[in-house]
Amino acid sequence: MKTSLYSLRYVLGSAVNGLWRNRTMSIGAIITTTIMLITLAAFLAINDTLNQMVSALGRKSNLIAYVRDDARPSDVTRIIRDLQGQSGVAEVVFVTKEDALRIFQERFTDQTDVIDILQANPLPASVELRMENPAILPSLADELRELSDTFETVVVPLDVVERLIAVSNVSRVAGTVMVIALTGVTLFVVVNTIRVAVYARRQEIEIMKLVGATDWFVRGPFIIEGAFIGVFGATMAAGAMVALYAQVGPSITQIISFLPINTNVAYVRSLALFIVLVGLVVGSIGSYFSVRRYLAV
Amino acid sequence: MKTSLYSLRYVLGSAVNGLWRNRTMSIGAIITTTIMLITLAAFLAINDTLNQMVSALGRKSNLIAYVRDDARPSDVTRIIRDLQGQSGVAEVVFVTKEDALRIFQERFTDQTDVIDILQANPLPASVELRMENPAILPSLADELRELSDTFETVVVPLDVVERLIAVSNVSRVAGTVMVIALTGVTLFVVVNTIRVAVYARRQEIEIMKLVGATDWFVRGPFIIEGAFIGVFGATMAAGAMVALYAQVGPSITQIISFLPINTNVAYVRSLALFIVLVGLVVGSIGSYFSVRRYLAV
Amino acid sequence: MIVLQGVSKTYEGFTALSNVSVSIARGEFAFLIGTNGAGKTTLLRVLLREEPFDQGVVLVNGVDISTIRGASLTKFRRKIGMVFQDTRLLPNATVSENVGLPLKVRGRSNRDVSMAVNEVLKRVALLEKASRFPKQLSGGEQRKVALARAIISRPEILLCDEPTDSINPLHAREIIELLLDINADGVTTLVATHDSDIVNDLRRRVIRMDAGGVLEDMAVGVFNTS
Amino acid sequence: MIVLQGVSKTYEGFTALSNVSVSIARGEFAFLIGTNGAGKTTLLRVLLREEPFDQGVVLVNGVDISTIRGASLTKFRRKIGMVFQDTRLLPNATVSENVGLPLKVRGRSNRDVSMAVNEVLKRVALLEKASRFPKQLSGGEQRKVALARAIISRPEILLCDEPTDSINPLHAREIIELLLDINADGVTTLVATHDSDIVNDLRRRVIRMDAGGVLEDMAVGVFNTS
């Protein structure tokens, strides 16, 4: 018990000494960790933003279901309520016959006479959808077409929708692949840096073993050093990220004010926490494995 | 002369030895260089693709100029020719009165009677633009509005245009910032790796200086080693990139076949060449500066 | 008891020990001499289980050391104090930390360690340089630190590889006296050396090696320098 | 001609040389002796311009060495061969490469270098270990390589820091004879050593240092070991 307490103190003191006395390596490793994690965090944030942007663009796309003049208003109301509850649908707008006429007149201001000569308003009322997830548009359109008592035609500007779906799929897949790849790269580079730092101190490890140190006695300080490098690098990365978000976030939100970009504190905080956790785990595990091969003395 | 020739041979031989005999460090540095440059190349490619995708989306957006019924056909033809020559304009389509009517009828299949009761076709002919660069739409619209002899109204679906301009600007700026940042990160990490490798061999440098070596005698092999690490890492990165492009390129092109994504050989080749060049320059210059501080013996 | 029976060892084809048989009783003091490259260091490294050997048996206190693994190896090495020919000080640890390492490794308290460090540094006259780093010491001072580290844990077996190298003759004698003191407490002591004066003065057991083999084993040995 | 006038040197507050004045004629042979930490190594490092000094003047062939910079420093060092106390071999270079380095550095052809390397390795009896790396050599063998590297370029001045450390007495004598040979060709030779037998045998000039100062300067010196 006493022994392990003393050892704990030794491990911590030894780790601090190790970091300080090998500071060229330590600083190199910390800076590498910092910038790799900043890169990763920035990429996560940008990927997230781009995904949101693409989804938001998709939301513009719509489905228009023209309502039969003889449809039952209660049916229409019910369907609209159903649609509003449907996941993937962002907004449901009901355009009355009068609205349709007004829009038509606004568009063709110089041809009001065309309409004026008609006895009745020839334009139908319509239900217009703005989508959260344009991918479900085709099937939704089919469903609505079945309701032929209510709807005359269901128009889906299909080419735009397809393009948006394709773009958003590609960008989502590309983003996910890049996030995974960049995470891998970050882990690899950080671990490699630690590996090289440990390699440069392999003789220390051998000497300690020859003097009667257990594997854990040797490993301990190295793992703490690695953890410290990871956490310190990650904290600097997280700090830089939070600062950047505070600076850049609002101006992005302003430029594309119509898009609900995530710049809220909770999201940034959890991203920062995640980054620090990654640093801790990668640093300590990286050290553990880096030291291992030199322990076989 | 003879001396410098022998030295050249020495420098090359010495560099090869140095790489091999410090292979833990060399391999670490090469792998780091490789994956950093792969990341950079992938990012350049993805950024380029996304920019193209966003631009292509922008192209869907259009400007519709409704032609006066009494406009002079020769004016319209001339304007269309001018517009086709204008940079930023992707496509110019002339929709005749008859086309307009047909489109209207197709859209409102059940209201053909509405039109039928009209004595004449009330819909105007129009010139529709698909833009390469939606940013110039507003000014272009103003120009066309001036031609009030020819055009009745010029309609620009402004909200969509504005959003697209904003999104494409943000994504272009974000992309450029990320490319610059990632280039910086890549250079930094590669240089840092080389710096650490040189640090681990600082005593060699001191010994050589004490034995009467000139600075260039010491530097030479290190610079060649750095250059080799850079070029080798970059070549692997470039190879991986070309292979990936060959694999992934076609399927992306297929998924979003409507977008003219750059997967052509020339582009990939120049990107690969660029990456190798970056490796060469960063490796050798990184070594040069890393060795410098230990030469002051 | 250290017993070597027909021990051979090659480094990548080069024979460094060939058919070495020698035994050293518990509490014995012996010199290991021989030309450069005779195999003295190799023999000591084999005894510490730093280097494996190819043939033969090495018994320490009756245990075949080639079978020792893992935690037992750590325990085994804690019985041994070694002065390495190339000192092998931790470059990034102070003199105190280097000397105290064998005790730290055993989990001793900071107070115990620093008391022991002070005592042993006093014996090699390096107390005032306790907070230096190895490269801030002269060559002889570094070797004294290495010696201090080897003896601080009061090992059962003391292996000294050229303990008086780079050491001034006056201090060298003091160091040998120190080793004899320690040996008098029952510590088996094996000293590889090129210092003929000391060997000839002490008239102790001398094992002379050459080309990897034991050439002579003299109970009261002399170091013939001509 | 080497002249030191009132040279002092401190390492971060610790005085390693204090007011040293000594002069060594061209072609002279002198031993530098003194207790551990006396300042012998420091003096040699000052002469190689490895370490700066704080006070006094050091003249080598009439040139104040503290003023030498850049390319002149390289030229200056090429006049000197040094055996470092800690050998300072390149760990990643073979014996041949280590020994040949001073010639490579001077831009000599591969043939010239390998001929010279062969010759000098023969003189220290290490020819058959030419392709080994330093850590594949015994301690004494490493020191011989360091000596070979110091003499291969036929320097004007030879500075040897414990050249017989870890070397078997028989070989030690050979090495000293080699140094005397070289000195006979007019090479100014300064040998820091703890080997009293050799110093007492040779009866050459002995400069005895203590605590950073010169205590004695004897034309025909003895090494008093009691």
Ligand SMILES: Nc1ncnc2c1ncn2[C@@H]1O[C@H](COP(=O)(O)OP(=O)(O)OP(=O)(O)O)[C@@H](O)[C@H]1O
């Ligand atoms: N790692 C190695 N690889 C190859 N040969 C080695 C290695 N280590 C030592 N040798 C060789 O083994 C022989 C014995 O070496 P050892 O170090 O045991 O000699 P020693 O008696 O201690 O010599 P010294 O008195 O010079 O210290 C030497 O010829 C040496 O060159």
Ligand SMILES: Nc1ncnc2c1ncn2[C@@H]1O[C@H](COP(=O)(O)OP(=O)(O)OP(=O)(O)O)[C@@H](O)[C@H]1O
């Ligand atoms: N870098 C340094 N920092 C602080 N003190 C140092 C440094 N190098 C040497 N010293 C001290 O300077 C003094 C002289 O050292 P030097 O190496 O010149 O001694 P020496 O005469 O060569 O001793 P030895 O015979 O043991 O080799 C010693 O007391 C040493 O502790």
Ligand SMILES: [Mg+2]
């Ligand atoms: Mg030895």
Ligand SMILES: [Mg+2]
């Ligand atoms: Mg010295």
